[in-house]
Amino acid sequence: DTGVSQDPRHKITKRGQNVTFRCDPISEHNRLYWYRQTLGQGPEFLTYFQNEAQLEKSRLLSDRFSAERPKGSFSTLEIQRTEQGDSAMYLCASSLEGSEQYFGPGTRLTVT
Amino acid sequence: AQSVTQLGSHVSVSEGALVLLRCNYSSSVPPYLFWYVQYPNQGLQLLLKYTSAATLVKGINGFEAEFKKSETSFHLTKPSAHMSDAAEYFCAVSEGLSSASKIIFGSGTRLSIRP
Numbered sequence: 001d002t003g004v005s006q007d008p009r010h011k012i013t014k015r016g017q018n019v020t021f022r023c024d025p026i027s028e029h030n031r032l033y034w035y036r037q038t039l040g041q042g043p044e045f046l047t048y049f050q051n052e053a054q055l056e057k058s059r060l061l062s063d064r065f066s067a068e069r070p071k072g073s074f075s076t077l078e079i080q081r082t083e084q085g086d087s088a089m090y091l092c093a094s095s096l097e098g099s100e101q102y103f104g105p106g107t108r109l110t111v112t
Numbered sequence: 113a114q115s116v117t118q119l120g121s122h123v124s125v126s127e128g129a130l131v132l133l134r135c136n137y138s139s140s141v142p143p144y145l146f147w148y149v150q151y152p153n154q155g156l157q158l159l160l161k162y163t164s165a166a167t168l169v170k171g172i173n174g175f176e177a178e179f180k181k182s183e184t185s186f187h188l189t190k191p192s193a194h195m196s197d198a199a200e201y202f203c204a205v206s207e208g209l210s211s212a213s214k215i216i217f218g219s220g221t222r223l224s225i226r227p
Contacts, residue, residue, distance in 0.1 A: 003157070035215075041219050042204070042218050045214040045216070091155060100146070102158075103148075104155050106154075
């Protein structure tokens, strides 16, 4: 068990570009969560999957954001037409149903 | 809606002193409560969780927290601070009755340890 992994760890992009992040959960975990953390704040929930089904999305997840978990294993989070306000740490977590969430190291996005 | 409030964005204690990080929650249903720690440029690590069993919860690294329903509090303590405890600490509440539901985090408390 290697824990939750995220790739890349850091991403610098220019405003208007699209970016995609990947999360690999702990192998037997059926739930996968995405959170966003801005500087000096706690993480905020974005969305979560149970297996391949996206069960809930926060109002923070604008139309420019899309998340997928096509085979119920890894997940991707894409941000289209990035804005400076998208600069944040994007955290992924996974869990078994009924157990606690384990977090990955995060992807730090900087939009210039 | 559930929420947590962490009192004090920054706490500084001397090495060997008591650590007390305060957290109050708001919930209309019995909450699941958590404390997470985050070291610089890393993800969050679960310190401990309350899931309606014992009100005094022991966690990793010598930390513990006490659930007090009458005060709607879940303060984190450690009897003797160590330099390695310097980090950001987040109190959190689970929305829903399952600990696998989405988590609502407080804004965090940065703990500094003075030599």
